[in-house]
Amino acid sequence: MYKSFRVKNFRCFKDLQINDLGRVNLIAGKNNTGKTALMEAMLVLTKPLTPQILFDLHETRGLKDSGQDRRDVWQQFFFGRDTSLDIDIRGNDDAFNGRIRHLAVAEHATEKEILEHIGQYVQQAKQLGLISEGTIDIRGASLLSFSFDLPNSQTERLKVYLPSKSDMPVYTNILFDQSSAFIPAQGRPSAEWIRDNFSALDLNGDLPQLIDFLSIFETRLSDLRLLSLSGDLTIWGRVNSHQIPLKMMGEGVNRFCNFAISMIAENPKYLFIDEIENGIHYSVQKDVWKAIGQVARDLNIQVFATTHSYEMIESAHEAFKDNDPYDFRFHRLNRRSDSDEHEIEAVTYNEAGVGAFVRSGYEVRG
């Protein structure tokens, strides 16, 4: 579980620091203050030597990769698209031998830099059998390096490279990956994702737990099944004596179903949910938070979610205030009007802070 987090030169963040992270974290702020970007940075740190993650995130934003030059995509992850400054991401993870998990991402675009690093890149690609001797042409290309501090060493770092040319192979090292899941604000998971995870959940005997969760929305729900009708693989629920496709029960039920499946079946160490309030009526928000909090504690998952909804903050406080310890934190991202670059800063509200604004109705959404 991350206790604190710091990110430099990533997306809209020049230097953002968040301390006092909780088990469940809700992030709010005005538009374009980096709520989603903060979760992206955290996600990148969970896959420190998997360059492909940048392209997955690019796609999650609804953007297409031209497939020509990878640099077009990776530039967008640098603060002000300025690739001369390294991206630096650090997380104080209590599961990481009490050390800081540290990733540095740097672009090597000059000929001198390329020559300095190309040897390592070629060696990595050869080790994987991705290329053979003499088949690589780096002219006009640039490299993006991902350097990750080894957990058991104070000085050693592991590096992988992402070349800009799309026909050049990418080396990935998943040895230091942490399991994580990202649920975007819009869109539904693929049929394959639902099939695999629902089946795993069913096989492990966890279906009753999922039914319990979804009962928050539909108290009459008694059973869930994965059915393939006319080639369409869908979850169906039994409500009274009728079988109803889950898709018919509304956006909120389906999104929450995805959160729950992800938490129980995928059991990620970190779960990121963008715009958690989407489709969730205020009357069930407290129960949704209670359910998320309970599973997060039981399965040791750290949850991060973004919101624009005051009611979500209020209901989270109501859901968590009786829990000892109070393991909810609210983080507000502000764009500083007193700095030249309108830097973004994070303000963290602990139990006292969240309680104070909920009692007084003070405007904290940003």
Place this chain on the structure above:
Amino acid sequence: MSGDRIDKDFDRQLLVEGFDDKTFFDQLAKHLSYRGKFGIIECGGWTQIRDDLLNMISDTEYFRKLQHIAIVRDADRNTDAFSSVKSALEYANREVSKLENEGGELQPLLEYPVPVQHLVMTSGSPPYTSVMILPGVDERGALENYVKKALMCDQLWSCVEDYFNCLPTVGISIEEDRRAKSEIGVFISGKVVDPDEAKPADTRRKLLSDIYRLKWWDDNNMWDDDNFSDATKFLKQLVEDIPFDAQA
């Protein structure tokens, strides 16, 4: 909601507990031509003042714009109310978000300066803070007791005292905490010449707040009464940043 209570257009704010306090300082500000130069936040009680102090410092964008925050608290039965306000400021500094400094230590993102003396604003850089305890720093009571001091010079007050001294002889007892408020109520009834003058302007209007509407109040230049000099200097300090102890 704070959208109604806190006007963030002001870079100077006066935090008070209740409606009577708000009315008193608003009317005094009107007399001093200070209206529109600071906001008055009616917090709704002492606990809420603590909450609002934490809310304001957590609202970093607004906090950085603030020049001066003045806090008015009723002493009530508390003989060390000034220390309790200092504790509230320290509490906000303790609970506010922290940042790691170069040495790896966590420090508050922003801090309230804590005044060392009743009525006297902090020195250094903005935002300044200042505290006024009513009716006085070592006294018990509230705003009513403070206003009462000015009324006691009026010859009508001896009649009010006689009346309240008579009450126990007919078996009526008034709680000590309520006495000043009740005395002012009786005093007002003796000053009302025109019955229409006593009609509440709105349902929130309370007894003490009615007194400033009386013709008698203006005729006797009550705002210039020496007993209100602390409050006057306190507002001048808030609006003009002239330290309390530097004013004549």
